[in-house]
Each structure stands twice: as C-alpha cells, then as structure tokens.
Amino acid sequence: MLHESGDEHAWFAPKRFGYGAGLPIRWQGWAVLAAYVGVMTGSTGLLPVGTLPAIGAGVLMVVATVLLVVIAKRRTRGGWKWRSGGD
Template identity: 55%
Template sequence: MSERDDGAWFAPKRFGYGAGLPIAWQGWALLAGYIVVMLAPTPLLEWDPILGTGIAAAVWMFATALVLVVAQRKTRGGWRLRIGERD
C-alpha cells in the first residue's frame, strides 16, 4: 500500500506529540466542522448566560473529545513524541 493510500487524514507532527495539519479532504472537513460546532452555541450565551454556558461547555467538551479521538486514529504513524525525525 502506498503512503497516499494509507487512509490517514492528518500528518504527524515533526516536533512534539499529536497530529499536524490535515493531508486529506476528510481531515479538512473534520476541522471545518469542528469550527462550526465550536461557534454554534454562542446564541445560547446571549439567550441565558447561566444555562447557555453549561450547554455550550458540554457541547465544546464533547466536540473536542471527538475530534481528538478521530485525529489520533487517523494520523499517519499514530501519536507519539517526535523530536525532528521524519516518518
């Protein structure tokens, strides 16, 4: 299987731990969807500051956890600490 056909959506970071930039359209779509979901609860904050903050925080935490899990599973080579080496 070639490097392009490995099903990865994200490149590994060259330095540090985690995922780098998206390398497939699915990764870019996930990132765009995440941004939309992070902005979506803002009207709730104006509607009811107390209840809206709780709902918004729950949505934000769930969305962040979901993106982290998907990014970890779809990063070429997985997540590990890298100190400059190339995969």
Template identity: 55%
Template sequence: MNRRGSKPGTANPVPDGAWFAPKRFGMGAGLPIAWQGWAMMALHVAAILGAARLLHGHQPAQAIAIVLVGLAPLPLYAAKTRGGWRWRWGRRD
C-alpha cells in the first residue's frame, strides 16, 4: 500500500474508484483526480469538436449533434464523482 491507500501499480490510484472530485459549491463534478478522468474529459472534448467539425455547414444537425454528444456522458461523470452529484454548500464531506 502506498500513502494514498491503494496498491502500487493499480490502474486507479484513488481508493474509492472515483475519477472526479466533487465541486465544493453547487452540483456536479470538479477536476479529475485520476488519469481515467483526464482521459474521459479529453475524449469528451474531442468528440464535441469532432461532431462540430464533421457537420460544419449543416447548422441544425450540427447543433443537435453537439448537444447530444455533450450530454451523453453526463451519467458517467455523475457515477464517477466522489460522493455523486448533489448540491454542496462548501462544507467538507
């Protein structure tokens, strides 16, 4: 076990399996705390940019695709946020 509480060489160094820290105020995910979170966020941004580029010039289809690609992974973000998504008022959990 290392100082973070996980076994050395494991895929996720965060012991509870979370990829994102919760926001301190409000609802949602904060910054990634594991490499999987950074990878997911990079893929999400790439998918949005790819949809925008692929459908360039087709305004209604482009807008719909960007919204759908933008919203599709939100349940995974919520599932992989430490403590889930709920309203927070700044107190430590």
C-alpha cells in the first residue's frame, strides 16, 4: 500500500525547512519524478495545436501534478509536517 511512511517504504526525503517532500531517496521516487517531467514536457507539445488539445494538455498537467503530490505525500519519510531545520 502507499500509506506507509517508514524508512523502508519512503521514496522521498522530507524537506529540511518548510512543509512537504524533498528530493527522491529511492529509485521509485526518481522514476515517479522522471515520469512527471516526461508528462509535463510531452504535454507542452499539444499546446500550440488548437483549443481542444490545449485543454486536454492542461487537464493532463493538473492530473499529473495531483498524482505527484499524492504519491510524494504518502511516500515521504516521516510524513509531511512543518520543519524548521532541526532533526
């Protein structure tokens, strides 16, 4: 399942300052990030073609971003919480 946040199931490191996830710490995290970058760059090719493809590209970008945030939140070591630089 994607709800464990222990070290053995973590794909992302927590941010040192602020709220959220930092860089990936396992290959699965890097794969998710690479897929997100691929979707974002691939969907930009649809933008100048016309209105309908532009709407589709925008929807695809929003869906990909929501999926990235959900996966990162569920797979960040220690979960998402406010951090102010301490351990």
